[in-house]
Amino acid sequence: MTQTDTAAEVRTSANGEAFEAETVVKSNEEVNGEYRLLILDAPQRILNCRPGQFFHLLCPVTTAHQPYLRRPMSIYGFYPERGELHFLYKVTGEGTRALAELRPGDTLNVLGPLGHGYTIQDDWQNLLLVARGVGLATLAPLAQEARRLGRKLTAICSARSPEVLMSVDLFREMGAEVITVTDAEGTSGMEDIRATIEARIAAGEVDALYTCGSNRMLKLLQDIGAKHGIPGEIALEQQMACGLGMCQCCVRSFRRDNRIVHERVCREGPVFDMQEAMGW
Amino acid sequence: MVDLTAKIGALTLKNPIMPASGTFSEDLADVIDMNALGAHVTKTITREKRGGNPTPRVCEVRGSMLNSIGIPSKGIDYFIQNVIPFYQKYDVPLIVSISANNADDFARICEEISVPGVDAIEVNISCPNIEEDGKAFAMRPSTTHQVMTQLRGASDLPLWAKLSPNTGETSEVAQAAEDAGADALVVANTLLSMAIDIHSRKPKLGNLMGGLSGPSLKPITLRMAYQCAKAVDIPVIGCGGISKAEDVIEYLIAGASAVQVGTATFINPTAMITIIAELEAYMAANGMADLSALVGSVRDDDAADAVVFMETAP
Ligand SMILES: Cc1cc2nc3c(=O)[nH]c(=O)nc-3n(C[C@H](O)[C@H](O)[C@H](O)COP(=O)(O)OP(=O)(O)OC[C@H]3O[C@@H](n4cnc5c(N)ncnc54)[C@H](O)[C@@H]3O)c2cc1C
Ligand SMILES: Cc1cc2nc3c(=O)[nH]c(=O)nc-3n(C[C@H](O)[C@H](O)[C@H](O)COP(=O)(O)O)c2cc1C
Ligand code: FES
Numbered sequence: 290m291t292q293t294d295t296a297a298e299v300r301t302s303a304n305g306e307a308f309e310a311e312t313v314v315k316s317n318e319e320v321n322g323e324y325r326l327l328i329l330d331a332p333q334r335i336l337n338c339r340p341g342q343f344f345h346l347l348c349p350v351t352t353a354h355q356p357y358l359r360r361p362m363s364i365y366g367f368y369p370e371r372g373e374l375h376f377l378y379k380v381t382g383e384g385t386r387a388l389a390e391l392r393p394g395d396t397l398n399v400l401g402p403l404g405h406g407y408t409i410q411d412d413w414q415n416l417l418l419v420a421r422g423v424g425l426a427t428l429a430p431l432a433q434e435a436r437r438l439g440r441k442l443t444a445i446c447s448a449r450s451p452e453v454l455m456s457v458d459l460f461r462e463m464g465a466e467v468i469t470v471t472d473a474e475g476t477s478g479m480e481d482i483r484a485t486i487e488a489r490i491a492a493g494e495v496d497a498l499y500t501c502g503s504n505r506m507l508k509l510l511q512d513i514g515a516k517h518g519i520p521g522e523i524a525l526e527q528q529m530a531c532g533l534g535m536c537q538c539c540v541r542s543f544r545r546d547n548r549i550v551h552e553r554v555c556r557e558g559p560v561f562d563m564q565e566a567m568g569w
Numbered sequence: 570m571v572d573l574t575a576k577i578g579a580l581t582l583k584n585p586i587m588p589a590s591g592t593f594s595e596d597l598a599d600v601i602d603m604n605a606l607g608a609h610v611t612k613t614i615t616r617e618k619r620g621g622n623p624t625p626r627v628c629e630v631r632g633s634m635l636n637s638i639g640i641p642s643k644g645i646d647y648f649i650q651n652v653i654p655f656y657q658k659y660d661v662p663l664i665v666s667i668s669a670n671n672a673d674d675f676a677r678i679c680e681e682i683s684v685p686g687v688d689a690i691e692v693n694i695s696c697p698n699i700e701e702d703g704k705a706f707a708m709r710p711s712t713t714h715q716v717m718t719q720l721r722g723a724s725d726l727p728l729w730a731k732l733s734p735n736t737g738e739t740s741e742v743a744q745a746a747e748d749a750g751a752d753a754l755v756v757a758n759t760l761l762s763m764a765i766d767i768h769s770r771k772p773k774l775g776n777l778m779g780g781l782s783g784p785s786l787k788p789i790t791l792r793m794a795y796q797c798a799k800a801v802d803i804p805v806i807g808c809g810g811i812s813k814a815e816d817v818i819e820y821l822i823a824g825a826s827a828v829q830v831g832t833a834t835f836i837n838p839t840a841m842i843t844i845i846a847e848l849e850a851y852m853a854a855n856g857m858a859d860l861s862a863l864v865g866s867v868r869d870d871d872a873a874d875a876v877v878f879m880e881t882a883p
Contacts, residue, residue, distance in 0.1 A: 307599045309839045347836065357629040357783070358835065400600075400838060530627045530634065531835040534596035537612075537638050538626040551620065551641070556596065 307403055307533065308335045312374065314395045317388075321453050323379050324423070325389055326365070329397060331374040338367040340430035341406030341524055341560040344374070345532035346388065347398040354387035359400060361529050361555070363427035363501075367402075374399070377426035377455070403532055404559050407431050407499060407522050409438055416440055417486065418499040419506055421447035421477075425456040427501045427524045427559075432463035443494070445470060445485065447477045479509050486510075490517050497521060501559075504568050514563055521563030527554040542567045571852045572859040573845070575607060575827040577804045578727050578752040580662055580689060582607035582827060585860060586817065586845050589808050589831030590666040590691060590731070591638065595655050600838040603659050605845060607827060611652060613666040613693045616678045618644040623775035628764055633783030633810075634832055635762050637776035640668060640696065645681055653686040662688035664729065668696045672706075672716045679723040690726050692717070694746075695733030695758035707733040707758075710745035717749030727752040729806065732793070734760040734786070739793050740800035740878045747801040755806045755829065756794045760786060783832040786810040791823055798824025798865060799877050812840060814847035821863040 312329040320326050345359040366375035380389050391397060409416065409431075416435055420428045425446065435442040442465040448454040450473035460467050468485060470476040489495050490513070498514055498521030500506045507523055514521045527539040534556035541558075543550050543565040552558065575585035587608035588597075594612060603609065621641030628635050648665075656663045665687050669675035679690060694706035694716055706716045707730070720728055730746040732739070734757045743754055759780020764773040772778070790809025798805045804827070807820030812833035820828050833840040857863065869877070 307838075309600060309837060355631055357632055358627070358634060398837075528625050528627060530636070531592070531838075533594075533599065533838060535592060535594040535612075536627070536636070536835065537621065537641055538624070538636065540621070540624065540626075540641075 306337075307401055308332075309398065309400045310335050312397050312399055314391045314393050314397060315373070316393055317391045320377065320455060323453070324455065325378055325380065327376040327378065327388065327391065329374045329376075329399070330372055331399070333369060333372065335399070335401060336367050336369040336372070336374065338364050338402040338430070339406035340364075340434045341427060341522075342402040342404050343559060344376070344399045344401035345403060345529065346376075346384075347400070348384040348387040349391060349395070349397070351387055351390050354383050354390070356384035356387050358530055359532060360384040360388070361403075361526075361532060363423075363524070363559075364402065365426040365429050366433075367430065377423060377429075379423050400532060404555055405557065407434070407524070407560050409434060409440060409497070410520075413497040413520075414440055415443075415494045415496045416499065417443045417445070417489065417495045417497070419445045419447065419482065419486075419510065420456075420500065421503060421506070424501045424503070424524075428499060429456055429459055431499060432460050432465050435465070436463045441494075442466070443468065443489065445482060447471070447482070449473065479505060483509060483513060486513055487517075490519065495519055498563060499523070500563075502526060507563070507566055508568055511563055511566070522560050523563050523566050524559045525554050525561060525566060526559070529555050531555070541569075571849050571857065573849060573852075575860055577689075577729075577806065577827060580608075580727060582662060584845050584848070585821070585827035586841050586848070587664070587827065587829050588834060588841065589829035590693065592831040592834050595652070597834070597838060601842050604661060605842055606661055608662045608664050608688075609656050609659065610664040610691060610829065611648075611656075611666055613640050613642075613668045613696070614645060614648050614678075614682075615640055615642045615668055616645050616674060616681070618642060625773065625775050627779075628773035630762075630764055630781070630785070633781060633785040634835075635764055635774060635779040635781055636759070637774045637779030639776070645678060649682075649684060653684070657686050664689045664691050666691040666693050666731070668693040670697070671700045672719050675716055676719040676723040679720045679728075683724040683726050687726060689729055689752070690724060691729040691731055691755060692720055693731045693758070695731055695735070705733050705735060707731070707742055708736045708738075710738055710741040713742045714745040714749045717746050717751055721750035729753040729755050731755040732757045732797070734758065734789050734793060734809075737880045739796050739880065743797040743800045747803050751803060753804045753806055753826075754797050754801065755808055756797050756825075757790045757809055760789060782809070784810045784812060787816060791820060794820055794825045795823040795867065796878055811844070812836070814844050814851055817844060817848055818851065818863060821860060822865070822867050824865040824867065826860070826864055
C-alpha cells in the first residue's frame, strides 16, 4: 500500500509576489473557429513572468454570462517592453464565453503571475516539446526562454487539421524547428509521435521533454522518458477557486519516493516533473 | 481619526476584519500586507494527517460557490513546527481553527494546540461528529454543550465556537456554547447544498454535496448573527457572504463585534484590504469615532422574542 500524504515541503511562488491588477483590452480576436487571442495592456509590475506560469482572470459579468470564480489561463506571451500580456483561449463555457465578449478598451482584472513554471537546467541543451490545442499557449513562452538561453528547441505541434494548426510561425520565429502532425493527415497518432521522438533521441538530440494537459501524451512521454533516461516536465490543469494555494481544491496525485503525495496545481504546479505526474 | 479596534473578550484586534478559516493561508502574503488584518485565522486542522475529499472539490452556482474540500490536514506537528512560526512574524493575533470527529479527540487537539504564538482557538464544531451519525456538534444544543464543556477543560486560551447554519435551533445552540464557556461565537459556517450538471446528470461536486458560501449565504448568516447577538452576552463574529464594507456594516448593526471574510478573497485577494479602507472612510464620513456607533444599533424596536428567535420564515 502506498501512503497518502500532502507535500512535506512548502514552496513559495517563483518570485514570491503576485498582483491583483486592472488591465485594458487591446484586442481580442478570433484565431480560428475555436480559439481567441486576448492582448492586454498590462502594468509593468505584473510582467515579471516565467514560462509555464498562469494568471487567474476575473471574467466579466455580462447580461448573458455570469461567471463567479476566476478562470486560470496560461501566459501565452508576456512582453514587458511593450507592456503586453497575451492569452490564447478556447471558448468552452460560461467564463470563456464572457471573455470572448471583451472589446478593445474594456478592463479586465487579472491575478498573477502565479505558480511554478518550466525549468531549463544548465545541461539541457536540446529541448523537445509536444503541444496540441490550447497546450500551445502554455508552451509558447518556453520557446522564448529557450532562445534567450541559446538552447536548441524542437516543437512538435499537433492539431486536428493543417488549417487549425496554431503558433507554428511563433515557434519558428523563436528559432525552433517545427514538426507539424495532424489527425487529418494521419500523422498525429501516438506511435507516429513516438517514432519521431525516438529517432531524435537516437541522434542524441533530446535532453529534456516538455508537454502539457493530455493524459495520452503524458503516458507516451513518461514511457519514452523512462526508457531513455530523459527528464521531462508537464503542465497540468485542475479546477481552481483561489489560484493562490489557500483553498486546496486544485490538488492532484503524484508518485514520489514510492508514495502518493497530493500537491496543489496552482501552487506547487502547474508544471510538474513528468515521471511524478499520474494519469487521470 | 476613526478608531477601528474591536474587542473580542480579552483580545483586542486593530480592526474588525479577519479571514474566514479555509479561505486564507500563508500564500496570501504574496498579494497583500498581512499586517493590515485584524486577526489571522488558519484553515481547520485535525490531530492526525488527513487526505480530504475527491475532486472536483468546488463548483460555482450563480454568484456564489459550493465546496467539499473537507479537512485535508498535515497534522498538528507540522502545524506547530511550520505554520505558527510563519505567523509570528506579524503583529496580528493568530486564531487557530481545529476540529475532530469526536469530543475526546477534539479536547486532545485543543490542549495540544494551546502553545505560545496562538492567541485564540476557533473550534469548528460545525463539522460532522461520527458519534452522532455524522451530525455536526453545532446542530443541537446538547451536543454543543457537551463538546464545548470538554474543550473548555482542555485549554485556557479564548475559545471561539464556530456555529453551523444547518440547525433549526440557532439561539439554543448559541446559549449552550456560551454556557459551556465559549468566549465568542463565529456565525457561521457554510450551508449544506448541492448542484447537478444537467447534461451529464452528475453532481457537480465529487462528494455529492458541499457547503454554500459567498453572497447568497449572507441573508441566512446575518439573520443568525442577529439572533445570536440577542441570545448571548459574549461577542459574535459575523461570517457569510461579505464582499464589501456595506456587508460588514450590516453585520455590525445586527450585533456582530467583528467579521470574517471568506469567499470574497478568492474573487479579489485584496478584498479585505479594500474593505478595511472603505469601512474607515464610511465611519469618518458619518462622524463615527469607533465601532460602538454601529455594533448592535439595529432598529428592531420592541420586537417580541417570539419574532427575534423565529426558526422558520413567517
Ligand atoms: C493552469 C491552467 C492553465 C490553463 N491555460 C489555458 C489556456 O491557456 N487556454 C485555455 O483555453 N484554457 C486554459 N486552461 C483551461 C481553462 O481554465 C478552462 O478552459 C476554463 O476555466 C473554462 O471555463 P469556462 O467557464 O469557460 O468553462 P466551464 O466548463 O463553464 O467551467 C466551469 C468551471 O470549471 C472550471 N474548468 C473547466 N475546464 C477546466 C480546465 N480544463 N482546467 C481547469 N478548470 C476548468 C472553470 O474554471 C470553472 O470554474 C487552463 C487551466 C489551468 C488550470
Ligand atoms: C473553500 C472553503 C474552505 C473552507 N474551509 C473551512 C474550514 O476548514 N473550517 C471552517 O471552519 N470553515 C471553512 N470554510 C467556511 C468559511 O470559513 C466560511 O464560514 C464560509 O465560507 C462563509 O463565509 P463566506 O461566504 O465569506 O465565504 C470554508 C469555506 C470555503 C469556501
Ligand atoms: S486553487 Fe485554491 S489552492 Fe489551488
